[in-house]
Amino acid sequence: MGLRRGKRRQDEHxxxxxxxxxxxxxxxxxxxxxxxxxSAVHALRGIDLALPHGSFTAVMGPSxxxxxxxxxxxxGLDRPNAGSVRLGGTEITGMSENKLTALRRTRxxxxxxxxxxxxxxxxxxxxxxxxxxxxxxxDRRRAAEVLGQVGLADKGRRRPAELSGxxxxxxxxxxxxxxxxxxxxxxxxxxxxxxxxxxxxxALLRSAVDGLGATVVMVTHDPAAAAYxxxxxxxxxxxxxxxxxxxxxxxxxxxxxxxxAPSYAGAAA
Ligand code: ADP
Ligand code: MG
Numbered sequence: 052m053g054l055r056r057g058k059r060r061q062d063e064h065x066x067x068x069x070x071x072x073x074x075x076x077x078x079x080x081x082x083x084x085x086x087x088x089x090s091a092v093h094a095l096r097g098i099d100l101a102l103p104h105g106s107f108t109a110v111m112g113p114s115x116x117x118x119x120x121x122x123x124x125x126x127g128l129d130r131p132n133a134g135s136v137r138l139g140g141t142e143i144t145g146m147s148e149n150k151l152t153a154l155r156r157t158r159x160x161x162x163x164x165x166x167x168x169x170x171x172x173x174x175x176x177x178x179x180x181x182x183x184x185x186x187x188x189x190d191r192r193r194a195a196e197v198l199g200q201v202g203l204a205d206k207g208r209r210r211p212a213e214l215s216g217x218x219x220x221x222x223x224x225x226x227x228x229x230x231x232x233x234x235x236x237x238x239x240x241x242x243x244x245x246x247x248x249x250x251x252x253x254a255l256l257r258s259a260v261d262g263l264g265a266t267v268v269m270v271t272h273d274p275a276a277a278a279y280x281x282x283x284x285x286x287x288x289x290x291x292x293x294x295x296x297x298x299x300x301x302x303x304x305x306x307x308x309x310x311x312a313p314s315y316a317g318a319a320a
Pocket of ligand 1: 085092093094112113114115116117118119120121
């Protein structure tokens with residue numbers, strides 16, 4: 052599916068650009084631990100990275116390596132114990148809960164494994180939800196535009212339950228893109244989909260990056276999904292253990308195997 056960049060809209064995040072530095076997402080020395088003392092679990096042990104605007108990054112790693120904690124900290128859903136997170140040039144470390152919530156609603160998009168659509172709302176109402184939650188007037192023209200971009204122009208009046216799993220995830224992607232966010236965070240977005248449908252959803256995320264200039268950060272355990280990304284980051288025991296430029300799923304799977312070797316299994320359990 053070929054996405055074309057829509058007319059750039061003059062909304063609040065265009066009006067107040069942060070000191071950007073070129074990165075959509077920047078983490079510096081991010082640490083997150085659960086508990087204290089001898090029983091502390093170090094979920095993130097000092098993460099440094101900068102993800103450029105218009106990039107597609109996959110985050111992989113064994114179970115317990117810190118992928119979910121990374122995504123939560125990077126998306127302002129969890130607070131690191133140390134270090135800083137900048138999103139679209141805005142420092143979010145120390146931001147009040149209210150400001151963080153507003154920032155998430157206007158400047159971030161989220162796509163989850165379980166779609167997380169509201170069943171009682173129509174597809175169109177689901178898509179404009181981020182606008183309503185941000186206290187803005189739901190823009191139906193924008194909803195139609197973004198539904199067209201994900202190939203669901205004729206489904207706006209349906210309920211989620213009337214759509215296939217792949218179509219529901221495309222609605223979720225439309226909802227994530229509707230505010231033209233700085234970053235879309237996707238947590239196992241193809242985890243509930245069959246291989247063919249997963250490939251369609253991944254191609255859609257890819258074309259959102261290539262055609263709309265979106266920035267996508269996707270956690271996945273699937274090398275075939277990670278093969279759509281420009282860069283694959285490998286977490287092991289709370290640290291970035293490795294990174295690959297765009298690679299085939301076979302290359303990614305081979306790298307995963309070295310991370311899940313017995314020497315890592317103990318540390319990551
Ligand atoms: P992944 O998503 O890669 O499986 P997580 O980020 O969920 O890894 O977890 C990283 C580490 O932090 C694991 O050792 C996990 O048990 C621990 N952890 C995650 N959340 C909590 C929590 N709320 N309380 C205590 N430990 C946690
Ligand atoms: Mg996880």
